[in-house]
Amino acid sequence: MKKLIAGVVLGVSLTAMAHGAGDPQAGEQSAAVCASCHGQGGQKPIMGAYPKLSGLGENYLHDQLVAIQSGDRVIAEMTGLLDGKSDQELQDLAAYFDSQEMIVSQANPDLIEQGAALYRGGNMASGVPACAGCHSPQGKGNEPGGYPRLGGQNAEYVTKQLKAYRSGDRATGSNAAIMMDVAARLTDAEIEAVANYVSGLH
Structure with missing residues (x-):
């Protein structure tokens, strides 16, 4: 890996x-x-x-x-x-x-703790790496690496894309193989929590 x-x-x-x-x-x-x-x-x-x-x-x-x-x-x-x-x-x-400024969304406080733990530390038991490793601790992404900014993105959209990676419906792009592997290890609850967390991350 x-x-x-x-x-x-x-x-x-x-x-x-x-x-x-x-x-x-x-x-x-x-x-x-x-x-x-x-x-x-x-x-x-x-x-x-x-x-x-x-x-x-x-x-x-x-x-x-x-x-x-x-x-x-x-x-x-x-x-x-x-x-x-x-x-x-x-x-x-x-x-x-x-060049346009990202407007940060409002995260659901009930899911922030679980989402933050996944984003910053992953899930060692299931082999999920920390999202921050590629998308940065502040969610600003990694421009040279082709990893997009996640901080402020719509939670519903992030949820949809993670599930698309998991199912294989989204399989194109330079980092698709990595994202498909990560998403395959995420539960629906984890996807919802981390998507919510990044929506308010700044």
Whole structure:
């Protein structure tokens, strides 16, 4: 597992060097259509099941846009929205959303203790690593490694994605193998708790 993580992080880091050249101002012009679901600046989605896009990390956002455009990551609500866009336009969109401030959500206090324990320490008994190891203790993510910011993200969306990794419905992306392995070890209760915790993490 350690070799897998090291190899993936190295590969992602090398790939990340080729990106990071997006123009936020150009991306803002293309982002108007995104606001109808993700809110202005990607900060306040209309539904909890939709992700906040603000401040997630330019490389991560670009990789996801490429995967959605190619059909490798299927999101029904995004069908056709990225058709015809060049890679530079996708990079500009990623740069724009990354430049926006994440607005932190309000976590459910009843689940914070369990969520914090998982996020910061994992679960040694079931082999779940600490989320903080890749996504940082403050939930800011790891831009060179391609790990997105989690702090402030909608709990409903995080829950949905962890379950998608666990079931194999989400299997694309440079860190998908790691996330699928982690999610496979999580119970529904643990997923709910850690998703709640990160929603208020800042």
